[in-house]
Amino acid sequence: MFLINCPFCGERDQSEFSSGGEAHIVRPKQPTELSDDEWAEYLFMRKNIKGIQFERWNHVHGCRKWFNVVRDTSNDKILSVYKMGEKPPVNYK
Amino acid sequence: MPNYRIHKTEYIDETKRVSFKYDGKTYFGYEGDTLASALLANGIHLVGRSFKYHRPRGIVSCGAEEPNAICQIGSKKDLTEPNVRATELELYEGLEASSQNCWPNVKFDIGGINNFISPLIPAGFYYKTFMWPKSFWKKVYEPLIRLSAGLGKSPTGPDPDIYDHKYVHYDVLVIGGGVSGIIAAKMAAKNNLKTLLVDDKKILGGSTIYQNNESIKIDDKLSSEWLKNEIQEIKKLSNLTIKTRTSIAAYHGYNFLLAKENLTDHLPEEKKKNKIRQRLWKIRAKKVIIATGSIERPLVFNNNDRPGILLSNSINKYLDYYGVTCGENIILFTNNDSAYETSISLHKKGIKNIIVDLRKSASSELIKQAESLGIKIYFNHVVTNTFGYRKINSLEIMKLSEDGNTTIGNKIILSCDCLGMSGGWTPMVHMHTQSGGKLDFRDEDQVFLPKENSEDQISVGSCNGDFDLENIIDKTVNKINKFLEIDNQDYQDTNIICSKENDKRNIWLLPNKIPLGKTKCFIDFQNDSTAKDIKLALKEGFRSIEHVKRYTTTGMATDQGKLSNMHALGIIADTAGVKMGTLGTTTFRPPFTPLTFGTLVGRNVGKFFEVVRKTSMHEWHVENNAEFENVGQWKRPWYYPKNGENMHDAVQRESKSARDSAGILDASTLGKIDIQGTDASEFLNRVYTNAWSKLAIGKCRYGLMLNEDGMVYDDGVTTRISENHYLMTTTTGGAANVLSKLEDYLQTEWPELDVYLTSVTDHYSTASICGPNSKKILNKLFPNLDLSDENFPHMSFKEDKLKNINCRIMRISFTGELSYEINIESKYGHSLWKMCIEAGKEFNLTPYGTETMHLLRAEKGFIIVGQDTDGTMTPSDLQMDWIVSKKKYDFIGKRSLYRSDTVREDRKQLVGLLTDDPKEVLEEGAQIVSDVKSKPIDMLGHVTSSYFSPNLNKSIALAVVRSGKTMKGQKLIIPMENKNINVTVSDTIFLDKENKRLNA
Incomplete structure (x- = not known):
């Protein structure tokens, strides 16, 4: 059971959050310009990394804010937490 | 009666004699005994029959690892408990226990014949034997296996005991109150760390507490005497909490642990009453020190x-x-x-x-x-x-x-x-591995040891493979100082004298002149697996320890192989000629010892089992005999049977009356999201498939929301209350997810939009009145409101007061009838409802539930998201192309609507079905085919909604059918178990195609 440091509320139990999958996938500004393959790339393709992964979480039973998390999926350690719109920490690549 | 109690100890109070019953016979023990020690004092070793061969079995151990002495406690149907380890059960006055897995009794057990036919029941016997004939499975094999399977008997009545949960946070948690745990707890607590020490026994001290050998001394005292002093000292520490009779069940990530505290299991029945029996501790600790010791092999x-x-x-x-x-x-x-x-x-x-x-x-x-x-x-x-x-x-x-x-x-x-x-000894590495820790193998004494890899968890003492007292104390002190980053000097000058083991010799399977096949060398006592079984599994080609375990069931009993796993591994390694360290171990899964269900659910039983949401009108529904349907957490009236009606009759009556005169529905559960901000219109444009910018203030519009993959996600009516203020409604079940999804887009994709979302589902209660007489009822409730079609047309919104309470009134329709929805602050919901009912009396205003609502919607071909859709339906599949804006540049899901897959013409599409026999009602979920003779039968789709319509006096159904749009008029077949039903594909709208009734 993770302990997640919500950037707005502080450390809370995982049960207050919901996971939103991979982070930093930007919705295309002009979807109509995209080919089926390009759209499918955005829509369906997700990395499934063993190791350091950037992902989105929502403090759904708290402040309702979405934010980003850097997590090592091999040991579940959360390495960093940052707000939406902020650049991912450079030390994790 | 023999007496094997041969001397006094300070842990047994001989002034307090305790009587108990075992297998119906009365015995005596003393306060301080466990059931096992009391039985042994009475000379009783034989306590059960083994699982497979029904061999007589005796007490083997004195703790949690006990495989044999498991018994049934009590005989009351609601309180009896199976599989209790006699070695852990503290004796109390009036305790009743009996042996398990034997009939007629433990001394003479008919199943004992299995022992003599054992060559016929090798490992994998069940897998090999009960394969064929197929027809035997249900009638012969399964009843037979069920009869002989299982150990004790489950209680058959609801558990009357009280259980509790508690959340706690500590700087340091120490698991195990033996010598190393006590030292660790003392060092942590003395360093101002808020510390919790748990131990599963009644008193602290582990195995050192009764140590009395002269060759093992600390500071010139017997090690037990020295330890008693230490225990006295730690009890004085203010920031140390000590919990005895408390065992850790599970160690999850982020140092989240579950512990079970036994509060009354050691008390006589009259003292247990009205007390919490067991408490589940949910512990978060910054650091965890594991000192769980080791068990003898x-x-x-x-x-x-x-x-x-x-x-x-x-x-x-x-x-x-x-x-x-x-x-x-x-x-x-x-x-x-x-x-x-x-x-x-x-x-x-x-x-x-x-x-x-x-x-x-x-x-x-x-x-x-x-x-x-x-x-x-x-x-x-x-x-x-x-x-x-x-x-x-x-x-x-x-x-x-x-x-x-x-x-x-x-x-x-x-x-x-x-x-x-x-x-030899096996370190209890369960906690370490449950937390995600890895293991190393030490060849010298053939033990798996925790591999240190974490800054927030450490193992000390014999669970870390340190066995003699000097080693234990020295290493524990050093490791704890380092782990907690402290410099504790308390044990600097402790002088430890102990015997040092110099010689080792380990043989997993001991040699014998008799061939292995004729011996009974047990590895797992509880599941009766022998060395022969392990070797047979290897001979049959099993290699992975996980496979051998499952094939032979070694380590799969309630003791989870605490005594057997190492031997199984050792024999596999020896037989296969590999190094034991390279084999790995089976997975150590929680719980360490079995937990009662009561502990796990705590107070969440009966009506507290699940959160229930009720509308303000709920009491009225109850008083008026409603049957309820669960929709998400909501309790919604399903139908209101009158005078002993069954569901069908009630729904027919409700449906008829809603169209003939007037019906009323509690629509409070629909999700309501308040949307405000200067970009609210633009936001709706982006989330719904249709256009919103031109919706006038005071008007309502139905919207369809898609997922980004183009599939229908939710629907509902949204009202423009003012320039920058909308009220969106969602489906009852989808409310929370829609809000999350909208927040997601707002916060992450479109942060530039000035829009604020607030869930107001619980803030308003909604009564929806429909039917040709609804206008008259509204007029009685709101006499000053101009209800003319000119002033208050379909899909518009007004505000008025009921008495002096503000109401939002929408003229929108769930059912295709002329309808009004009245929204009022929730605290007035019950009054609103009663006033509606009162006003509607002369018009036979009939309350109707969700079933009638579904029927009425089906008559009109109005979809129910989640019933007629399943996450694979596009608007076009639903024949709702009219709601998808061609002009809008973008909205959620738009691009997906012309992916190669979504434009396929042979997708499953929503159609109406009419049965050839108008009385025949289809089953929802039934498969649809065009030809029953060809094999394999080509499945074309399935029925999604099906009712007998009292208003049309015939059966109607909605279905999804491959290429359904082009099939109007075509005959199809619904094959059922005992007949084929013939149907004709029809339009999805069965009633009032011209929508005349909306303005009736």
């Missing part, structure tokens, strides 16, 4: 399972802690020094004993002590067989060959009434 030899054969150290504990001797003529069979402590202790209490030692020789202090006491030791000998049916009475030993692979020389028969075995 049995040895694997022929007939090593007879009653009277125990672990050597358990014999020691029964003697020195409980004052009970397990026999009067004891043999100890060992491969290490610890049995010598037992031997010396027995000797000092006058119990005759001899030692059989696998090792060629040994030379520690303990061994010298035993030798000087004149205790007979057979070095380099092995037990090759034991005798005695209900209890051991003698055994056979032989000399070991040089390499230890065979026996040599003559058999020696030794008589005894008890055998202690000691195969």
